[in-house]
Amino acid sequence: MSAEIITTGDRILEIIKTNNLTKKFNGFTAVDHISFSVKKEEIFGFLGPNGAGKTTTIKMLTTLLHPTEGSAELSGFDILKERDKVRKHIGVVFQDPALDTELTGRENLDFHARMYGLDKENRKKRIAEVLKLVDLEEKKDVLVKKYSGGMKRRLEIARGLMHYPTVLFLDEPTLGLDAQTRRAIWEYIKKMNKEEKTTIFLTTHYMDEADYLCDRVGIIDRGKILVMDSTDNLKNAIGNDVITLSCSNLDELGKRLGEESWIKNVKQHNTFLTLGVKKGEEKIPIIFEIARNLNIKIKSISVRKPTLDDVFLYFTGRIMRDQEKKDAKIENLPPMLRSRGR
């Protein structure tokens, strides 16, 4: 798969910078020469399916894993040569919960703050601040084993913020939580980014999460970054509207539509075509006309605004939800139907 990296914006305020960062496990390349940067105070999302290399990247950036190759800087400090300085500037919330459930919420925070050397007065002040930020003031003296999943996650986020990190890493912050709790966590993430000016580096395989939260996203698949840009730019790159249609002859209609200059891209899937266009509604009659001339019957057609799901599908050829390529396998396409990123 050819990778095309799109970057925009200035590079002056880069708080994370990687250069060919690579991790191999016994010959298997989990993270494959990735070079990217994260800007100060942005919410940056690393988006990718299971096994894409998201957690491995976070572990390298947070000095927990030694890269096989390449380098990275965080707040100007080298992740290999200045590990202690890097650690002082970061907070991490891991994918797997890591709280002491036999302690209360406040005790968990206090323990963490002591490890970072905060004095008594500062600990008290900071614990009150972070508990307020995630709405856990009333539960602070309850044992964590009695917390719900969402409350535990909020406490973990609060703990990650205790020592005023410049960058907070959140690995799948809402994995396994119900829709309402996920929404609440999104609000806390936005709030800490805004109020505390914390740069957020999050990983997710939820498109809606990345769409709602992130200023910019990088799509990672099989250890490689396929594309990186603002969510708006990525959506615009595939067309202002997405038309999805099914018909009696996908191959022929797809090929014919691929000749139309007003269509930004045509992509053929197992049972449908997607087209990236401007002013989708106005294009529907034209598409019907083209199909009629080819004696092709359109069975269904719809137009909508692109989502990050479309972006992911466009650049990886796969649907994020089922990574088995079931519904979206793109194979043996004529060249004009292949889009960039494939």
Ligand SMILES: Nc1ncnc2c1ncn2[C@@H]1O[C@H](COP(=O)(O)OP(=O)(O)OP(=O)(O)O)[C@@H](O)[C@H]1O
């Ligand atoms: N310690 C390890 N030893 C061997 N292989 C590993 C190790 N850690 C990760 N891997 C492999 O590296 C690849 C990337 O794993 P990683 O955990 O970074 O993926 P991820 O994008 O975080 O996935 P998920 O969405 O499931 O959390 C996977 O194929 C995984 O099996």
Ligand SMILES: [Mg+2]
């Ligand atoms: Mg992971």
